Amino acid sequence: MHALDDAQPIVPRPASTVVLLRDGNEGPEVYMLRRHDDSGAFGGAYVFPGGKLDRADCEGESLCRVGSLPDRLHAALGEPDLDAATAAGLFYAACRETFEEARVLLARGAGAEAGERAWAMLREGFGFAEVLAAHDLELMADALVPWSRWITPRVPSAMARNKRFDTRFFVAAVPEGQVAGFDDHEAVAGDWLNPREALRRYRDGSIVMGPPQIMSLVQLAQHRSAAEVIESARSRGPVLIEPEPFELEGCRVVAYPGDERHPLRERVMAGPTRLIQRGNRFEPLEGIDALLECVGC
Structure with a gap:
């Protein structure tokens, strides 16, 4: 039996991420956070703000402040097999995690002052729902545009520490007056990075990233403005990416739609159709420079 088929399957956890x-x-x-070295998954890696879906995200108290009708959010997500409350909960979780990890409050009328007051309450131990209620805030879920859906391979990489996620990626512009930061707990640093610059830093070894972040940066580098990214996502809808892992010369390789080793032969994103893992680095078979060439570096 193939080595990658030996492990028991792990059920992926629903999650949300905001670009x-x-x-x-x-x-x-794009705003990226450096995860704490001791994080349960992707320790030390640069990631976008996000995390797993909580049950409370899908319940009435949360959904009454999500800022849009659950049916409308369900339609935008484009997953007919998902119920409307869970779909809306994924938008809510995206807003919650963005505030908890990056200090950006995606709520109507929430400027810098309101954001600081809300952050102070969160640091005092109040939950996100309590913070919203205390300031009578409504989230801007309709400002989040579904971009992609990444499902961790059945056998996750070592960076994931045997955790799988079914993550919905949303794109959103940072609201005027909001200043991104980090919680100094799960994340220990945060940076605004041009996608090409982030990939150059990855090439030089100054930052660590996983395949979803690497390939997402390749997609972002195809656009000239934040508005263009958001309009592209809105016009085409989210793409589903289920990487297909296999071994090649003793190394782990993940193939993406369009690759001959992937069951879906139609491409859904720009860049290489497979990445090979060498140590804690993922790169095209030809080497990291091939990744930079496809974004004009």
Whole structure:
């Protein structure tokens, strides 16, 4: 039996991630957090704000402040097999995690002052729902645009520490007056990065990233502005990416739609159709420079 088929399957956990965008001098910039080295998954890696879906995210108290009708959010997500409350909960979780990890409050009328007051309450131990209620805030779930859905391979990589996620990626512009930060707990640093610059740092070994972040940066690098990224996501709808792992010369390789080793032969994203893991690095078979060439670096 193939080595990757020996392990018992792990059920993926529903999760949400937000690709926060702003415009920089050389095109769109994305906010990335450096996870604590001792994090349960992807320790030390640069990631987008996000986390797993909580049951409370899908319940009435949360959904009454999500800022849009659950049926409308369900339609935007494009997953007919999912119920409307869970779909809306994924939007709510995206807003919650963005605030808890990156200090950006995706709520209507929440400027810098309101964001600081809300952050102070969160640090005092109040839950996100309590913070919203105390300030009578309504989330801007309709400002989040579904972009992609990544499902961790059945046998996850060592970076994931045997955890699987079914993660919905949303794109959103950082609200005017909001200043991104980090919680100094799960995340120990945060940076606004041009996608090409982030990939160059990855090449040089100054940051660590997993395949979803690497390939997402390749997609972002195809656009000239934050608005263009968001409009592209809105017009095409989210793409489903289920990486297909296999072994090649003793190394783990993940194939993406469009690759001959993937069951789906139609491409859904730009860049290489497979990445090979060498140590804690993922790169095209030809080497990291091939990844940079496809974004014009």
